[in-house]
Structure formats: structure tokens, C-alpha cells
Amino acid sequence: MSILIQILLNSLETGGIYALAALGIILIFRTSNTTNYAQGTISMFNAFVATFILINTGLPAWLVAIFGAISAFVVGVLVDRIVISKAIKVNPVAKQIITLGLIMIFLGAAPMIFGTDPLQFPRFVYGSHKIAEATISYNAIVNIIVGIVIMLVLFYLLQKSKWGLSVRATASNDIVARMMGIPTPLITMGSWAIAAALGTLSALMLAPTTSVNLTMMDGVQLLALLSCVLGGFQTFYGPVIAAYIIGMASNLISFYISSIWSDSILYLLILAVILFKPNGLFGKKIVKKV
Amino acid sequence: MALNSNEINGIDTMGKDTILKIEDLSIAFGGLKAVDSLSFDIKEKEIFGLIGPNGAGKTTVFNCITQFYKPDRGTVIFRNNKNEVENLVGKKPHEIIKKGLVRTFQNVELIKELSVVDNVLVGCHIEFEASIISQILKLPKARKEEAKYREKAEEVLKHMGLYNIKDHLVAGQPYGVLKRIELARTLMCEPKLIILDEPAAGLNDTETIALIEMVREIKDKFNCSILLVEHDMRFVTDLCDRICAISFGKLLAIGTPQEIQANEQVQAAYLGKGDE
Amino acid sequence: MEKRQKQPIAKMKKGNPIRNYILFGIVLLLLPILVEMGIVQYSHITIFASILIYAIVSLGLNLLVGYSGLVSLGTAGFMGLGTYLAAYFTADLKLPFEISLIISVAIPMIIGVITGLISLRIEGYYLAIATLAISEILRKVFVELDFVTNGFSGKSANYPKLLGFFQLDRNLTYVLVVIFLVLIMIITHNFVNSYTGRALSTMRGSEAAAQAMGINIYRYRLLAFAVAVGFAALGGVLYMHFIKYTYPNTWTLAFSLNILAVIIIGGVRSIPGTIVGSFIVFGVPDLILKKLPVIGQIDGMAYIFNGVLIIVIILFYPMGLVHLWSDVKRKLMTKKRKGE
Numbered sequence: 001m002s003i004l005i006q007i008l009l010n011s012l013e014t015g016g017i018y019a020l021a022a023l024g025i026i027l028i029f030r031t032s033n034t035t036n037y038a039q040g041t042i043s044m045f046n047a048f049v050a051t052f053i054l055i056n057t058g059l060p061a062w063l064v065a066i067f068g069a070i071s072a073f074v075v076g077v078l079v080d081r082i083v084i085s086k087a088i089k090v091n092p093v094a095k096q097i098i099t100l101g102l103i104m105i106f107l108g109a110a111p112m113i114f115g116t117d118p119l120q121f122p123r124f125v126y127g128s129h130k131i132a133e134a135t136i137s138y139n140a141i142v143n144i145i146v147g148i149v150i151m152l153v154l155f156y157l158l159q160k161s162k163w164g165l166s167v168r169a170t171a172s173n174d175i176v177a178r179m180m181g182i183p184t185p186l187i188t189m190g191s192w193a194i195a196a197a198l199g200t201l202s203a204l205m206l207a208p209t210t211s212v213n214l215t216m217m218d219g220v221q222l223l224a225l226l227s228c229v230l231g232g233f234q235t236f237y238g239p240v241i242a243a244y245i246i247g248m249a250s251n252l253i254s255f256y257i258s259s260i261w262s263d264s265i266l267y268l269l270i271l272a273v274i275l276f277k278p279n280g281l282f283g284k285k286i287v288k289k290v
Numbered sequence: 291m292a293l294n295s296n297e298i299n300g301i302d303t304m305g306k307d308t309i310l311k312i313e314d315l316s317i318a319f320g321g322l323k324a325v326d327s328l329s330f331d332i333k334e335k336e337i338f339g340l341i342g343p344n345g346a347g348k349t350t351v352f353n354c355i356t357q358f359y360k361p362d363r364g365t366v367i368f369r370n371n372k373n374e375v376e377n378l379v380g381k382k383p384h385e386i387i388k389k390g391l392v393r394t395f396q397n398v399e400l401i402k403e404l405s406v407v408d409n410v411l412v413g414c415h416i417e418f419e420a421s422i423i424s425q426i427l428k429l430p431k432a433r434k435e436e437a438k439y440r441e442k443a444e445e446v447l448k449h450m451g452l453y454n455i456k457d458h459l460v461a462g463q464p465y466g467v468l469k470r471i472e473l474a475r476t477l478m479c480e481p482k483l484i485i486l487d488e489p490a491a492g493l494n495d496t497e498t499i500a501l502i503e504m505v506r507e508i509k510d511k512f513n514c515s516i517l518l519v520e521h522d523m524r525f526v527t528d529l530c531d532r533i534c535a536i537s538f539g540k541l542l543a544i545g546t547p548q549e550i551q552a553n554e555q556v557q558a559a560y561l562g563k564g565d566e
Numbered sequence: 567m568e569k570r571q572k573q574p575i576a577k578m579k580k581g582n583p584i585r586n587y588i589l590f591g592i593v594l595l596l597l598p599i600l601v602e603m604g605i606v607q608y609s610h611i612t613i614f615a616s617i618l619i620y621a622i623v624s625l626g627l628n629l630l631v632g633y634s635g636l637v638s639l640g641t642a643g644f645m646g647l648g649t650y651l652a653a654y655f656t657a658d659l660k661l662p663f664e665i666s667l668i669i670s671v672a673i674p675m676i677i678g679v680i681t682g683l684i685s686l687r688i689e690g691y692y693l694a695i696a697t698l699a700i701s702e703i704l705r706k707v708f709v710e711l712d713f714v715t716n717g718f719s720g721k722s723a724n725y726p727k728l729l730g731f732f733q734l735d736r737n738l739t740y741v742l743v744v745i746f747l748v749l750i751m752i753i754t755h756n757f758v759n760s761y762t763g764r765a766l767s768t769m770r771g772s773e774a775a776a777q778a779m780g781i782n783i784y785r786y787r788l789l790a791f792a793v794a795v796g797f798a799a800l801g802g803v804l805y806m807h808f809i810k811y812t813y814p815n816t817w818t819l820a821f822s823l824n825i826l827a828v829i830i831i832g833g834v835r836s837i838p839g840t841i842v843g844s845f846i847v848f849g850v851p852d853l854i855l856k857k858l859p860v861i862g863q864i865d866g867m868a869y870i871f872n873g874v875l876i877i878v879i880i881l882f883y884p885m886g887l888v889h890l891w892s893d894v895k896r897k898l899m900t901k902k903r904k905g906e
Contacts, residue, residue: 035691037823086881093637094880097830100823101880104873107820108866218819222702229695264706267699271684278688356778383777393778401771403835404764411761412768416780418761422789425760426753432760439761475779 002133007251009131013140013205015247016147020202021217021224022231022239023151024195029233030171031184031191032084034095038102040221042079043199044214045106046072048114050204051121051212061124065204069197076196080189110214121207143205150201151240154194158236167191171236219263223250226270232280242281246270304367304375307334309483309515310355315364317354324350325361325539332483337509337516339530341523341550343559347539348519349396352485355517356393357383371482388416390482394472394489402461406452406471409460410443413478443478450474450504465492470504477508484508486518490525498522502529527551535559583837584752590841591748594618598737612809613852615740618747619804621844624828625754625837626797631826632834633758634790635770636690640681640697641825643704644674644795646817648802650708650715653723653812658714663726663807671799678795682788693791701822708814720813723806739808746804750797751837757793758835766790824848827876833886842887847872 028036050068087098123139158164169177170187178184203217210216223246231242254262304311311331317324324347332338340348353359355366366378371390400409420432447453450470476484490498509516520526527547535542535550537559550556597614600606623645630636648670655666685696708715715721725734757763765786769776776783806812824847832843851868
């Protein structure tokens with residue numbers, strides 16, 4: 001039983017990491033119709049920025065994380081201004097390939113600026129606590145809570161604020177949204193900025209276990225994409241919930257079946273689920289009109 | 291495939307000279323009935339028109355016949371090119387043309403990156419038989435086949451007055467030409483029933499008169515029936531042997547052009563709007 | 567503006583492009599001679615051979631993306647599988663090269679067909695994600711099944727031995743690669759200009775029209791995907807026999823993306839374009855950039871260059887560089903006319 005609780009607690013943390021990343025992906029997808037394959041790489045880049053600041057200033061990790069998020073914000077805005085905004089008329093497949101180009105740019109820039117050695121990023125807090133024979137680190141609690149709070153705040157804003165309404169309108173139908181006076185280019189820019197920040201937070205939460213290196217977010221990126229597939233591309237909450245499910249499934253499979261092949265089994269399971277629910281667990285069926 | 295009693299009845303009562311019989315055709319989209327219990331039949335060598343105000347469901351009817359949509363209820367009995375009578379409902383869209391039923395689209399679905407003659411050649415895709423190996427090695431069988439059907443396509447283009455642009459890309463051709471290319475494409479597999487979705491849209495008066503002649507010629511030359519949807523009333527009354535008028539997916543009246551024009555319900559729903 | 571008549575695509579006499587491809591192959595065959603004469607560096611043959619092998623793989627992906635409108639992100643996995651199988655059959659099992667070639671292409675194709683059978687029942691994006699997952703799983707297999715694959719140490723093989731007795735050396739293997747490339751170019755050309763090729767183009771241009779004309783979309787997509795996987799596996803076999811080493815970490819998503827970049831940069835639906843694209847993506851970094859004074863020393867510059875190039879081309883030249891040539895010609899002609 002205690003093992004199950006342990007796994008549950010771990011899953012909340014892992015799920016949170018995936019959920020932040022997945023939220024970034026779905027935000028960009030629904031507002032600019034682009035599947036952003038570069039989010040993991042951009043997050044990695046900003047994680048390097050944060051770690052760099054940490055190493056050179058000795059500031060506490062949580063403060064550096066905020067700087068990392070700001071850096072990500074700026075990078076997101078730049079990417080949108082310089083590239084994405086010019087690609088509005090491009091077809092969806094080509095847009096995806098543009099994000100592939102972004103991967104290359106950041107993968108090339110990161111070692112150029114930060115060197116090729118992996119860097120260490122510490123936990124936000126140290127120490128641990130026991131709950132009914134299961135141990136949970138304070139850091140994990142922080143990660144879980146921060147993740148949930150950020151997502152709750154974002155969802156609240158999406159539902160209640162003017163910005164949120166603009167985002168939902170753009171996501172639903174960007175042409176009509178523009179006609180109604182919503183500044184869709186700004187919305188898109190905001191999405192890229194927020195997504196980069198979310199991804200960077202995700203990377204920094206992950207960093208203590210993987211170290212900050214070029215490929216640190218590859219696994220998360222793929223699972224974030226799969227969260228969107230599993231959760232459905234038509235809602236914002238779908239991928240987030242799917243991310244927690246995947247986090248849980250990943251830990252369960254890792255423990256009970258095999259930790260080496262857990263990823264592979266997970267991929268196959270997700271692909272299998274999608275066979276039966278092609279629009280995702282929370283997706284709605286779209287009728288194609290000829 | 292076992293037939294239920296409905297289908298057997300439909301087939302039984304399908305006259306020897308009837309080529310298509312729609313019965314009780316219905317489809318709804320999210321609670322909104324797009325087609326409501328529609329029934330009509332088309333005879334051999336008949337030009338049959340479907341008219342109705344915008345949004346009446348005409349293209350939806352076409353999609354239900356050609357199985358791009360699966361109707362919620364009803365049967366679509368067709369006398370195919372082997373002279374067998376069968377219900378098309380439930381078949382996959384790509385199986386329809388093999389039976390001798392071919393269609394055009396309201397949005398003119400041609401391939402911009404291909405030449406005119408290549409677009410027309412796609413019309414007889416189902417006739418090609420050479421294997422993949424034969425095609426990639428350009429073995430004699432593949433070459434002969436390609437030459438034979440290319441010649442046929444060029445013949446059709448000559449008939450439609452399009453031979454001089456046969457190697458031009460479809461991209462950039464004027465709308466009237468595109469409609470003629472699509473029409474040419476339907477002739478490649480010797481159809482028994484051609485469904486035309488607004489063939490005269492975008493054509494001027496001269497082109498429209500030419501089209502009327504063209505459609506008549508096609509019917510005579512290929513011994514086929516034609517089902518068409520059009521807004522141009524002159525076109526429809528000049529050309530069609532019989533007309534079916536629908537409104538909000540429901541049948542209003544079926545009859546000769548004169549009968550339809552005289553029908554009060556049709557006038558109220560459509561002709562009375564004064565948009566000629 | 568409308569007065570200018572659209573030129574027909576290069577569908578003139580069928581013989582011409584094929585003759586060009588053969589000529590191109592002959593030119594490529596001159597390379598070893600130039601090396602012997604000391605004009606070209608020995609290491610350049612490796613780079614050229616790699617470029618040509620990647621071009622073969624890219625031609626397969628071009629059939630899928632360019633003509634059928636589907637995206638596969640699994641190229642790395644299938645090509646990698648080709649390398650490992652080729653090494654296993656020739657080096658471990660000592661099978662003849664020809665047999666190994668056939669099996670090493672067939673097995674990935676079977677996996678591809680199974681993947682496609684399932685994936686293609688759903689919208690296009692599913693194939694992209696499924697192939698990505700398969701590719702990652704394969705990479706894991708390359709690492710974990712180390713009793714066969716040697717894990718991170720990598721696997722090795724030798725130059726091919728044709729017909730059981732004719733042992734090729736480096737130069738002759740290069741010749742073999744060139745011959746395969748020209749054959750694949752010709753096969754692709756014939757395929758695209760056949761009725762099957764037309765069906766694929768129709769499918770990409772208008773699913774509705776394709777279905778109305780009797781084209782079974784599912785089946786043709788499966789065919790295009792199987793061919794793409796086959797070309798990737800073939801590229802893998804050739805890679806194994808020329809480079810002689812394969813490592814798991816080569817076969818990553820980044821590699822699959824590079825292949826995609828080849829066809830986007832060079833020109834989708836263009837066979838010469840694919841060759842151009844391969845030279846740019848895989849040749850420019852090693853052949854040009856690394857030789858430049860300052861830039862050549864900086865790590866990662868090649869990657870950045872490729873990334874920027876891809877983005878620039880999509881934004882300004884969505885049809886690929888291959889059309890740059892015809893645009894330049896046209897501009898020169900209008901300039902000439904204005905000058906008269």
C-alpha cells in the first residue's frame with residue numbers, strides 16, 4: 001500500500017512536469033494552429049540560461065527559476081515576432097517544419113553559448129517528509145503545488161479574464177475573432193511566450209534528476225505531444241488531465257513491469273487508446289463537410 | 291449480402307427503365323434535418339434536375355447518393371453498369387464510380403499541380419491494371435495502357451474544346467474552363483449516371499447555352515442519365531426532362547419543367563423570390 | 567499578369583529526365599578519379615557518399631510527404647533498423663550481400679506496413695506521432711538488445727562482397743551507391759508519372775476527388791508509406807556497408823527532421839530538388855562551413871545554419887530551392903526584354 005502511495009505521489013510530480021509542457025503545446029496549437037516540436041528545445045535553452053545565472057550569481061534556485069521564466073517569455077516573444085508571425089499563411093505541415101528549424105537553431109545555439117558539458121541545477125528546497133510509510137521530498141511537494149497553482153491560475157484566467165476570452169475566441173475561430181476586434185497576433189505572441197515559460201518551468205523541475213543538458217527535454221517533449229494526442233486537441237484541459245494520467249501510467253509501468261521499457265510500453269498503450277478514441281479521451285468528433 | 295425487405299421491395303418496384311431510385315432518404319446533422327424523407331427516381335437517358343433555394347440540401351443529397359455521407363435512413367437503389375440493381379447505402383465512396391456513377395463537385399475538385407490531360411486521366415483510374423513493378427520499370431504492359439488511355443483522354447478533350455491546353459497546368463485556368471475539365475473527367479469511364487453539381491455556375495450566357503448543348507450531346511453519345519443541381523432556371527427548364535423541387539430537405543414537387551413552374555408551392559419557396 | 571501562360575511541368579518527352587539522371591550519375595562517378603589525381607580530398611568521398619545515401623532516403627520521404635501529403639517522423643528508426651539488420655546478416659550470420667539486402671529492406675517494410683495499417687485509419691497526424699513513437703522504440707531496442715547490437719558501442723560491417731566473390735573496396739562501394747541512387751531516381755520518376763503516381767497526387771490535392779474517381783485512399787497511403795520505409799531501409803543498408811559503423815544515437819528524431827528538411831529545402835515533389843536539398847543539408851556544413859575561417863571553428867554553427875535556412879525557405883520559397891533556378895532565369899529574361 002505504501003508503495004502505491006509512493007507511486008501516486010511521484011506521479012503527481014511527474015504528471016505536473018508533463019502537464020506544464022503539454023499546456024504549452026496545446027496553447028500554441030489552439031491559437032496558431034501549429035504543432036510546436038521545438039518547445040522542449042526552447043525550454044532546454046532557457047533552463048541553461050537560468051542555470052547560467054545561478055552559477056554566476058549564486059542566487060537561490062526559486063529566484064533563478066523566475067528569471068528563467070522571464071528569459072523564456074522574451075525568447076517566446078522573439079520567436080513569434082521574427083518567425084511565427086510571418087508564417088500565418090503557411091500550410092500546417094510547413095508550420096510544423098518551421099518549428100523543426102527552430103529546434104536546430106536552439107540546438108546549435110545552446111552549446112555555442114553555454115558549452116557542451118551538462119550543468120547541475122539544484123532542487124528548490126531540501127528535505128523530505130513521511131506520509132504513511134511513503135517518503136516525499138519537500139521539493140516534490142513544491143513542484144506539485146507550484147504546477148497545480150500555475151495551471152489553476154491559467155485556467156481561471158482563461159475562463160474569467162478578457163485575455164482568456166480572447167484566447168478562447170482565437171482558438172475557436174481566429175478569422176471571426178479578428179473580425180470582432182481581437183488582436184490575434186498579440187494573442188499568438190502571448191501564447192508562444194507563455195508556452196516557453198511553462199516549458200522552462202517544466203525543465204527546471206526536471207533538472208535536478210537529469211542535469212541540464214541538450215537532450216534533457218526530449219522525453220518530456222514527446223510525452224507532452226502524446227498528452228495532447230491522448231487528451232484531444234480540442235480542449236485546453238484535455239491534454240493537462242492526460243498528462244497526469246500518463247505520469248501515473250509511466251510510474252506504474254516503470255515499477256510493476258519494467259523500468260527500461262516503460263516508455264516504449266507507454267507509447268504503445270497510448271497509440272492503442274487513440275485507435276478507439278481517435279479524437280482523444282476528451283475530444284469531440286469533427287464532421288467533415290464536403 | 292442479404293437484402294432486407296425494404297431493399298427487396300425497392301428493387302422489385304424498380305422499373306426496367308429506371309436507373310436510380312431514392313426512397314425515404316434522410317440525414318440530420320446534430321439535430322438539424324438536412325434531408326427529410328426524400329424520394330424520387332430517375333429514368334434511363336433522362337436529364338433530371340434538382341432545384342431548391344440555397345441551403346435546401348441539394349449538395350447533401352448528392353453526398354448521400356455518392357456515399358460521401360452515410361444517410362440516417364432510406365435507400366439509394368442504382369442499376370449499375372452490369373445491369374444489376376443494388377443499394378448504394380453503406381458502400382465506401384471510392385466504390386461508387388466502379389458501378390457507373392460519377393460526379394462533379396460544387397467547388398471544382400481538380401488537382402492544380404497536374405496538367406489538364408492528367409486531371410482528366412484520373413477519371414479512368416479504375417481502368418488501369420498494370421502492376422507497380424510494371425509501372426516503375428515501364429514495362430510494355432504499363433506503357434501500352436498509359437498510351438491507350440491518354441489517347442482516350444485527348445479525344446475527350448478535343449470534344450470539349452480543351453485540346454489546345456491539354457499540357458497546361460490546371461492552376462490558373464479560368465473558372466469556366468475548370469468546370470469543363472471536370473466535366474471531361476466524368477466521361478472517361480463511360481458512366482451510366484453523371485451527377486453534376488452546379489455545372490453552369492460562373493458561366494456567362496454564351497457559355498451556358500454551349501453547356502446545354504454539351505450536356506445533351508453527352509447524354510446521347512454515352513447513353514447515360516444526368517442528375518444535376520442548378521440555380522439558373524433557364525438552364526434547368528431548357529435542359530431537364532423532369533425536375534424535383536425541394537425546400538429545407540423536403541420534397542415539394544416532381545414533374546416536367548412546365549408543371550414545376552406552375553406549381554404554387556414551388557413558386558412560393560423558390561421562384562417567387564425573384565432572383566433570376 | 568494573367569497573360570503569362572503557365573509553363574507545363576517538366577512532363578515533356580519521357581526520355582529526357584532519365585537521361586539527365588544517368589548523366590548526373592556518370593559525373594558523380596568521376597569523383598574517385600579526381601581523388602586519385604589529388605584534386606579532391608580523400609575524405610570528400612565519404613561526405614559525398616553520405617549525401618547520396620541520404621538523398622535516396624529523402625526521395626522515399628518525398629514520395630510520402632510531397633505526393634501523398636503525409637508526414638512520417640520515423641525515418642531514423644527505419645533507416646537505423648536497416649543498418650543493424652545489414653550488419654547482423656552480413657557480419658554475424660555471414661549471409662551473402664544480396665540476400666542480406668533483400669531481408670534488411672523487407673523486415674522494416676513489414677514493420678512499416680503494420681504501423682501503416684493501423685495508423686492510416688485515422689487522420690494524417692496519427693501517422694506522424696505513431697512513426698515518432700516507433701522510431702524511439704527502435705532506438706531503445708538498438709541500445710538495449712546489446713547482445714546483438716553492441717548497445718552504445720555500435721555495430722560494424724564491411725564493404726559488400728558481390729555475388730559471393732567480388733569484394734568491393736571503398737571506391738567501388740561508392741560506385742555501388744551512385745548506381746543505386748540513379749536507379750532509385752529513375753524508379754521514382756517512373757512511379758510519379760504512372761497512374762499510381764497520379765492517384766497519389768490526386769489524393770493529396772483533393773481527397774474528395776480521389777474517392778469520387780475510385781481511389782482507395784487508405785490503400786494508396788499505405789503504398790506510399792511502404793515505399794518510403796523501403797527507401798529508408800535501403801539507405802540504411804548502403805550506409806552500413808559504406809560507413810561501416812552504426813551507433814544508436816545517430817538514429818534520433820533530429821535525423822528524421824534533417825531528412826524532412828532536405829525535401830523542404832530542395833523542393834517537394836522534385837527529384838533533382840531532393841538531390842540539391844541533400845547537398846545543402848548534409849553537404850554544406852562539412853564541405854563549406856567547416857572550412858570557413860571563424861565560423862568553421864564554432865560548434866553548432868552548422869545546425870543553426872540549417873535551421874535558419876529551413877525557416878527562410880519556407881517563408882519565402884515554399885516550393886523549394888529547385889524553383890529558385892527557374893525564377894532566376896525568368897528574372898534574367900524579363901531584364902533582357904526590358905533592356906531592348
